[in-house]
Amino acid sequence: MTAMRQIQYREALNEAMCEEMVRDERVFLMGEEVAEYNGAYKVSQGMLDQFGARRVVDSPISETGFSGLGIGAAMYGLRPIIEFMSWSFCLVAADQIINNAPKMLYMSGGQFPVPIVFRGNNGAGGQLGSTHSWSVESMFASVPGLKMAIPSTPYDAKGLLKTAIRDDDPVFFLESERLLGFRGPVPPPEEDFTIPFGQADVKLPGSDCTVVALGRPVHFALQAAVELAKEGIFCEVIDPRTVRPLDIDTIVASVRKTNYLVIVDQTWPFASVAAEIAMQVYERAMDDLDNKIVRVNNEDVPAPYNRAMEQEMLPNVRKICEAVRAVTYAA
Amino acid sequence: MTTVTSQNKAARLSDSLDAQALLGMLSQMMAIRRFEERCAQSYQQAKIGGFCHLYIGQEAVAVGSVAGLQPGDPIITSYRDHGHALARGMHPNYAMAELFGKVTGCSKGKGGSMHFFDKPRHMYGGHAIVGGQCPLGVGLAFAIQYLKEPKVCACFLGDGALNQGAFHESMNLAAIWNLPIIFVVENNSYSMGTHIARGTAGAEDLSVKATAYGMRFARCDGMDVLAVYDCFKGLGDAIRSGQSGPVFVDCQTYRYKGHSMSDPQKYRTKDEVTTFEERDPINRLVNSLVESGRATQEQVDELDNQAKRQALDAVKYANESPEPDVQEEMFTDVYSQPYGPYKLGQLPIMLTDSEEGQST
Numbered sequence: 001m002t003a004m005r006q007i008q009y010r011e012a013l014n015e016a017m018c019e020e021m022v023r024d025e026r027v028f029l030m031g032e033e034v035a036e037y038n039g040a041y042k043v044s045q046g047m048l049d050q051f052g053a054r055r056v057v058d059s060p061i062s063e064t065g066f067s068g069l070g071i072g073a074a075m076y077g078l079r080p081i082i083e084f085m086s087w088s089f090c091l092v093a094a095d096q097i098i099n100n101a102p103k104m105l106y107m108s109g110g111q112f113p114v115p116i117v118f119r120g121n122n123g124a125g126g127q128l129g130s131t132h133s134w135s136v137e138s139m140f141a142s143v144p145g146l147k148m149a150i151p152s153t154p155y156d157a158k159g160l161l162k163t164a165i166r167d168d169d170p171v172f173f174l175e176s177e178r179l180l181g182f183r184g185p186v187p188p189p190e191e192d193f194t195i196p197f198g199q200a201d202v203k204l205p206g207s208d209c210t211v212v213a214l215g216r217p218v219h220f221a222l223q224a225a226v227e228l229a230k231e232g233i234f235c236e237v238i239d240p241r242t243v244r245p246l247d248i249d250t251i252v253a254s255v256r257k258t259n260y261l262v263i264v265d266q267t268w269p270f271a272s273v274a275a276e277i278a279m280q281v282y283e284r285a286m287d288d289l290d291n292k293i294v295r296v297n298n299e300d301v302p303a304p305y306n307r308a309m310e311q312e313m314l315p316n317v318r319k320i321c322e323a324v325r326a327v328t329y330a331a
Numbered sequence: 332m333t334t335v336t337s338q339n340k341a342a343r344l345s346d347s348l349d350a351q352a353l354l355g356m357l358s359q360m361m362a363i364r365r366f367e368e369r370c371a372q373s374y375q376q377a378k379i380g381g382f383c384h385l386y387i388g389q390e391a392v393a394v395g396s397v398a399g400l401q402p403g404d405p406i407i408t409s410y411r412d413h414g415h416a417l418a419r420g421m422h423p424n425y426a427m428a429e430l431f432g433k434v435t436g437c438s439k440g441k442g443g444s445m446h447f448f449d450k451p452r453h454m455y456g457g458h459a460i461v462g463g464q465c466p467l468g469v470g471l472a473f474a475i476q477y478l479k480e481p482k483v484c485a486c487f488l489g490d491g492a493l494n495q496g497a498f499h500e501s502m503n504l505a506a507i508w509n510l511p512i513i514f515v516v517e518n519n520s521y522s523m524g525t526h527i528a529r530g531t532a533g534a535e536d537l538s539v540k541a542t543a544y545g546m547r548f549a550r551c552d553g554m555d556v557l558a559v560y561d562c563f564k565g566l567g568d569a570i571r572s573g574q575s576g577p578v579f580v581d582c583q584t585y586r587y588k589g590h591s592m593s594d595p596q597k598y599r600t601k602d603e604v605t606t607f608e609e610r611d612p613i614n615r616l617v618n619s620l621v622e623s624g625r626a627t628q629e630q631v632d633e634l635d636n637q638a639k640r641q642a643l644d645a646v647k648y649a650n651e652s653p654e655p656d657v658q659e660e661m662f663t664d665v666y667s668q669p670y671g672p673y674k675l676g677q678l679p680i681m682l683t684d685s686e687e688g689q690s691t
């Protein structure tokens with residue numbers, strides 16, 4: 001492998017889209033402010049200049065309209081990337097994205113695949129109040145027919161987005177606004193690297209407690225691991241990277257080694273991704289657990305505006321440390 | 332906004348259709364009518380489950396529009412989709428088998444009445460969420476424009492869909508991007524039991540919907556297959572040649588039967604139904620053909636007998652078709668690139684097994 005570069009998460013996303021658009025004429029980007037404004041969060045910076053208005057398309061504020069448009073275009077053989085300014089706004093397009101995209105292949109008896117990527121910011125933390133602070137992974141992960149990726153680093157962002165664009169199924173790609181400026185190592189552009197779906201990444205090896213986290217909370221888990229290491233507790237931080245498919249095997253293998261599991265999930269606890277992972281671990285490795293599984297979810301309330309309240313509502317480093325200490329009987 | 336009416340008696344595009352083409356349209360309408368009658372019967376016998384919405388009375392809309400368009404033009408519609416599939420040439424056997432939930436159905440028994448699809452014939456589905464097909468139709472038109480193809484998308488919807496946000500967003504997107512699409516309201520005056528006047532602002536003149544988006548408007552008599560043909564032939568060619576942008580068409584029609592198979596029809600009078608039955612699109616074409624000497628009564632009767640036989644054969648085919656292997660078929664077609672418990676499926680036999688699968 002050639003030398004890695006340090007680039008931002010948003011640059012990684014931009015590179016993935018540009019490379020795939022050069023590679024495949026059928027790929028186009030559509031969304032609000034993606035073209036002339038260069039992206040509400042500058043993810044599509046420069047793409048209009050590079051590809052022109054045919055392939056980088058500013059849509060009016062019509063999530064139902066343009067997400068459905070993308071699905072129709074995908075049925076016809078194009079490979080759309082549909083950007084939601086925020087996943088919070090996809091809710092007005094729910095029928096299109098969860099009724100049409102993931103079910104079309106099945107309902108048509110295999111006649112109409114829908115190769116589309118829906119992508120955008122997911123998650124709270126910017127003091128935007130409840131309407132703008134959605135994390136949609138738990139709500140949508142239960143829908144068969146879609147795939148879901150949640151990158152936590154620039155490396156994963158690029159590799160997973162390229163895979164998403166090449167995938168023949170609808171992919172829900174959940175980015176984090178809070179991570180857009182985060183820098184990390186990414187292979188050079190000439191290296192055509194992709195990350196297969198369904199392969200968890202061990203973000204930090206450890207022996208004492210498995211901590212599973214997705215998206216932005218991966219970084220909280222890593223910070224917690226640094227704190228806990230000072231106390232002699234060595235966490236193994238696992239980032240599944242995709243929820244559908246979910247690499248449960250890597251999680252289970254880790255649990256067999258550490259015998260303890262904490263799951264961090266930036267959605268609400270009831271029927272959440274964390275609840276699902278816990279269940280799957282119980283089904284496979286109950287006898288390997290030396291304590292119950294502990295979840296660190298959002299508190300079960302709407303996202304508040306107040307900064308302190310918001311931070312306390314979300315998973316955070318302190319809560320993860322407390323959970324690990326409790327589950328490993330170190331508290 | 333331009334208003335096109337099909338009442339231009341001077342010269343109609345359909346004047347140039349020969350007897351064979353006219354008889355073709357007639358036999359398609361008859362095929363749909365007889366197919367739907369067999370559906371109703373099979374539904375009563377509990378061979379068909381779920382919701383089943385019949386197209387009886389509206390045949391001229393699907394047949395006339397499909398005849399006016401090119402075979403490669405994509406079409407997409409709502410859950411009242413049997414007529415569109417048959418008009419596009421789907422063999423009735425695969426349509427009926429789908430209703431019976433058989434693996435030989437057009438969607439392998441996984442879609443049912445409201446979800447017919449026929450890829451080789453560019454039929455992009457029946458869609459059962461009211462208005463939900465409108466953005467998809469816009470996407471088909473967007474793809475046509477993106478790929479610079481000389482095609483037009485016809486997106487059919489019921490009058491009830493006029494009140495859905497998806498419809499309005501779709502009209503706006505089609506207008507601002509000048510997409511090659513015809514929105515076709517199959518205006519049968521009712522969404523279930525709600526008369527259009529009770530549910531839709533501007534119902535007395537739907538051209539206002541087009542005006543609101545700066546879009547071209549056309550109105551046509553959906554009980555007259557030749558009027559529908561004229562309308563779509565003219566509009567399709569105009570869009571294809573770049574002389575027209577998107578169009579919104581109010582196709583006035585009527586469903587003789589209830590909304591679905593369980594509808595006591597308290598919201599309308601028998602007289603109203605009779606008034607429309609007197610304008611029946613099939614009788615109307617038969618009369619015109621026979622009176623003008625372009626066909627004999629015997630010819631017409633033979634076509635109808637054919638349609639009846641075909642419908643009966645379709646029931647037989649559906650009855651005799653195998654049930655899917657439940658465990659096997661359940662997990663196929665969920666993903667194109669499957670993982671875990673999912674498997675790749677085979678295409679419906681409609682596409683693979685016979686010459687029926689060949690695109691026209």
Ligand SMILES: Cc1ncc(C[n+]2csc(CCOP(=O)(O)OP(=O)(O)O)c2C)c(N)n1
Nearest residue numbers: 411459460461489490491492519521522523
């Ligand atoms: C979003 C949504 N709401 C309600 C329904 C239930 N529903 C099915 S058909 C229908 C009436 C639609 O009437 P119209 O659009 O005029 O079509 P028609 O039945 O006359 O063909 C309703 C309310 C639905 N399928 N989707």
Ligand SMILES: [Mg+2]
Nearest residue numbers: 489490521522
């Ligand atoms: Mg109606």
